[in-house]
Amino acid sequence: MDTRKPDIFDRLMHLPVLNIFEPFYKKHKEMLLYLFFGGLTFVISVITYAFFNVSLGMNELVANIFSWILAVLFAFFTNRIWVFDGKTNGAKEFFVQMMNFFGGRVATLVVEEVILFVFITKLGFGSMVVKIAAQIIVIVLNYVISKLWVFRK
Structure with missing residues (x-):
């Protein structure tokens, strides 16, 4: 059973109309929040x-x-606080977690x-199209790294 204090997203799911999505949200909370904050990180990037x-x-x-x-600073704190609930005990654990996150x-x-470099610099593709495509690849890789290495439980 989850004994954590409800966060803002948990409380939103109790609102009328949104509460019909609460069972789905509870079951897939981590992935949904990663997609939400990953989307915001994507926009920032x-x-x-x-x-x-x-x-x-x-x-x-x-x-x-x-x-x-800029995107990684935003992602670290949102992933740590809301997505993976990456609580640490003391400054040393926090620093290790942050270094693992930034390393990934x-x-x-x-x-x-x-x-x-390959698609813009060498092949001359459009800068923004390549950036967006690269971000999609990076978002998937970042989730795997965060889930399996940085914020593993």
Whole structure:
């Protein structure tokens, strides 16, 4: 039985109309919240990439690193608090968890940078189309890394 204090999403499921979805939500909460916050992280990544690359004219690989920093900071805290309930005991455990999270995200950053380099820099595909496609691949990889390594229970 789940003894955790209900979070904001649990409380939303008690609202009229939404409460009909509560059994489905409870069964698939982690995945649903990952899709929600992963979607927000996706939006942050794509918008900040567009700002750096398209608006400021920054190189696609450099723009991607700046957008990655902002998206990963957002993702760490939302994944830790709501998606995987990654409570830690003390600063040392928190630091290890954060380093594992960022380490996993660095791995997928390398994957994304290779995709951008090959398809934008070398093959000349459209920057935003490639960025969006790369983000979809990265979201799936990030979930697997977070679930199996960073926030495993």
